[in-house]
Amino acid sequence: xxxxxxxxxxxxxxxxxxxxxxxxxxxxxxxxxxxxxxxxxxxxxxxxxxxxxxxxxxxxxxxxxxxxxxxxxxxxxxxxxxxxxxxxxxxxxxxxxxxxxxxxxxxxxxxxxxxxxxxxxxxxxxxxxxxxxxxxxxxxxxxxxxxxxxxxxxxxxxxxxxxxxxxxxxxxxxxxxxxxxxxxxxxxxxxxxxxxx
Numbered sequence: 001x002x003x004x005x006x007x008x009x010x011x012x013x014x015x016x017x018x019x020x021x022x023x024x025x026x027x028x029x030x031x032x033x034x035x036x037x038x039x040x041x042x043x044x045x046x047x048x049x050x051x052x053x054x055x056x057x058x059x060x061x062x063x064x065x066x067x068x069x070x071x072x073x074x075x076x077x078x079x080x081x082x083x084x085x086x087x088x089x090x091x092x093x094x095x096x097x098x099x100x101x102x103x104x105x106x107x108x109x110x111x112x113x114x115x116x117x118x119x120x121x122x123x124x125x126x127x128x129x130x131x132x133x134x135x136x137x138x139x140x141x142x143x144x145x146x147x148x149x150x151x152x153x154x155x156x157x158x159x160x161x162x163x164x165x166x167x168x169x170x171x172x173x174x175x176x177x178x179x180x181x182x183x184x185x186x187x188x189x190x191x192x193x194x195x196x197x
Contacts, residue, residue: 035111042114046169075103093126102131115168134187140194
């Protein structure tokens, strides 16, 4: 038995009173007439850049146009042919240090706050946080209204211990003198490429 299982077993043994889960079916979560428009608005509000990709456009050429100075590009996505690093084949997470552009795939976006669900589909998830610039490929048809809808759609890839994260724009902090700083702990920029149907 793991330490976690042991701790949970002790907690369960000391529960004196149990309560049923509350009924959440009456929650009126926010919805939008056009979730895609709201998602773009919120993504830009939190510092992200959103680009709608035309059908037939070469994503690799577009990424090179966006980041012409990038020397180290990390991705394990099969359609990304310009990658110089693969998070599935590096020896350890710190081998991704110095990545100029990290390219990952989002499963769905949330109109309410501009965040994107990123399930771990690579060996080293550090690519999501260590890259100077992050590019997220997202099908534009996969936008939900709110976090209530988002939580119902979350799925984990069991290959990587069921990890995933929501990412909304570039890294930011405002805890020092209440001044907003972008790129404080992770990506300095976040670009969402909305892919056609």
